[in-house]
Amino acid sequence: MLNRGFGWFEGFKVSGMEVKLILAVVLLVAATATADYVRPAPRENLQFLWKPRAASYPQQVHISLAGDKHMRITWITDDASSPSIVEYGTSSGEYIYVAQGESTSYSYLFYSSGKIHHTVIGPLEDSTVYFYRCGGQGPEFKLKTPPSQFPITFSVAGDLGQTGWTTSTLDHINQCIYDIHLLPGDLSYADYRQHLWDTFGELVQPLSSARPWMVTEGNHEKESIPLFIEGFTSYNARWKMPFKESGSSSNLYYSFEVAGVHVIMLGSYADYDEYSDQYIWLKTDLLKVDRQRTPWLLVSFHVPWYNSNKAHQGEGDDMKASMEKLLYAAGVDIVLAGHVHAYERSKRVYGGKPDSCGAVHITIGDGGNREGLAQRYYKPAPEWSVFREASFGHGELRIVNSTHAFWSWHRNDDDEAVRSDHVWITSLVSSGCLNEKIHGFRKILMEP
Structure with missing residues (x-):
């Protein structure tokens, strides 16, 4: 019999080696339960596959605030003649407003950017979903304006x-x-x-x-x-x-x-x-x-x-x-x-x-x-x-x-x-x- 301090072993015959093994497992479990968070391993850089698309297709679309009740829509096209216009409205596929913007581009050593469009739309209603399209073609996007008051x-x-x-x-x-x-x-x-x-x-x-x-x-x-x-x-x-x-x-x-x-x-x-x-x-x-x-x-x-x-x-x-x-x-x-x-x-x-x-x-x-x-x-x-x-x-x-x-x-x-x-x-x-x-x-x- 084991010492009654290990009462849950009573009735079993256990060798000294088995006791050591059981104690090791118990200590390991206890240590794991109280250990600090273990960080996952690093992850690799992402790989991006080339996607064939029309030169006028809007890419890299992002939006930012541009003054009271206005939003700036930014996108890039490979076509330098693509217009910097944004069509938008509050119903999908129904663009009742059109805004004209500006564009820029830059060269960096052997790299030349596409045409970078910046178009400000508004005035916009607060807490409202708008549907929009960039450059007069391509997919429809959807944004939501921020609220005018807390939260x-x-x-x-x-x-x-x-x-x-x-x-x-x-x-x-x-x-x-x-x-x-x-x-x-x-x-x-x-x-x-x-x-x-x-x-x-x-x-x-x-x-x-x-x-x-x-x-x-x-x-x-x-x-x-x-x-x-x-x-x-x-x-x-x-x-x-x-x-x-x-x-x-x-x-x-x-x-x-x-x-x-x-x-x-x-x-x-x-x-x-x-x-x-x-x-x-x-x-x-x-x-x-x-x-x-x-x-x-x-x-x-x-x-x-x-x-x-x-x-x-x-x-x-x-x-x-x-x-x-x-x-x-x-x-x-x-x-x-x-x-x-x-x-x-x-x-x-x-x-x-x-x-x-x-x-x-x-x-x-x-x-x-x-x-x-x-x-x-x-x-x-x-x-x-x-x-x-x-x-x-x-x-x-x-x-x-x-x-x-x-x-x-x-x-x-x-x-x-x-x-x-x-x-x-x-x-x-x-x-x-x-x-x-x-x-x-x-x-x-x-x-x-």
């Missing part, structure tokens, strides 16, 4: 690339009931190979043709060749954002408003010191914000300011030193960044320390890029860091009303989206931080 939902994923994990992330975003997608830099990972911009456009088209995609540039968009090609040539030609509509002189930074939210997309790779055009524009834009009309203020850029991962450590420090005081003065609620291929969420923070009137910083550069995950964190975690994990995934930000928003991060657990982090966020408008007597830094915005 509104943003999906968020940066550093997408074109791998098997990218496909998983896009599938999960597609299952989310969202109104606008925010992408804080590093889109295609073309890295000078211009045909990869084309395959990326085709990859995201099912989503980007149906909901507005609002993007900002990352380091992989730069693609500059000194003395030959300026930086961001491909990005600026293909992904035109509403910079002119927001008073910006550069496609690398801009702002937009939707349903009670003012969103600022900054450029980590545009000049940002206090004498730069971007800095001056940011101050001007922040002064225009009316927190009664848009009680929520969001900011997005590529390189994170708060990062406890060993990857890209300190790369955002200069921009943070230049601009953080402006965001703090204006009462920015949430900052969304990419670049680090992992996920991290902070407390409200300012000046490197928790601050109830600072912004919540979220790093979400985990869309599925080919470079893999950044798995090494500094230990222990800083006081401001709440949750961090090196996994691919996406985020969802549902702003429920003027005072409360629900943030959730969904890890790609194989091919299932698993909600692994979530938090309710209370707006600074409702906290008293925007009262000038409490928030003395606000005077910074008024300084010349």
Whole structure:
């Protein structure tokens, strides 16, 4: 008989070797039950088959906001004579409106782009489905305009690339009931190979043709060749954002408003010191914000300011030193960044320390890029860091009303989206931080 401490063995004769084996199995099961999440293996770059189609066939269709109640439709054709017109209406096959747009193209070493069309349609009704056709022919597409009031939902994923994990992330975003997608830099990972911009456009088209995609540039968009090609040539030609509509002189930074939210997309790779055009524009834009009309203020850029991962450590420090005081003065609620291929969420923070009137910083550069995950964190975690994990995934930000928003991060657990982090966020408008007597830094915005 065994010792009665193993009472479930009573009545059985078991050898010493068998006891050791059973104990090993029990310990293995127990360890497995309590172990940390085990990350799946990397996935290969996607392969795209060539599809024969007419030169005038619209390709790489994506949409973006273009001012109040207007939407920009962007697509590419191989036919340089194809018209930049969009026909649209609220019933399938019945296009009662027609808009004329503009077009551009570019050359990059031995590569020549197709004709890139940008056509603004509107005014459009809020929360309405529109059917549209590009260039007077080809397939019909369908989009839905954002709501005019709360609630509104943003999906968020940066550093997408074109791998098997990218496909998983896009599938999960597609299952989310969202109104606008925010992408804080590093889109295609073309890295000078211009045909990869084309395959990326085709990859995201099912989503980007149906909901507005609002993007900002990352380091992989730069693609500059000194003395030959300026930086961001491909990005600026293909992904035109509403910079002119927001008073910006550069496609690398801009702002937009939707349903009670003012969103600022900054450029980590545009000049940002206090004498730069971007800095001056940011101050001007922040002064225009009316927190009664848009009680929520969001900011997005590529390189994170708060990062406890060993990857890209300190790369955002200069921009943070230049601009953080402006965001703090204006009462920015949430900052969304990419670049680090992992996920991290902070407390409200300012000046490197928790601050109830600072912004919540979220790093979400985990869309599925080919470079893999950044798995090494500094230990222990800083006081401001709440949750961090090196996994691919996406985020969802549902702003429920003027005072409360629900943030959730969904890890790609194989091919299932698993909600692994979530938090309710209370707006600074409702906290008293925007009262000038409490928030003395606000005077910074008024300084010349």
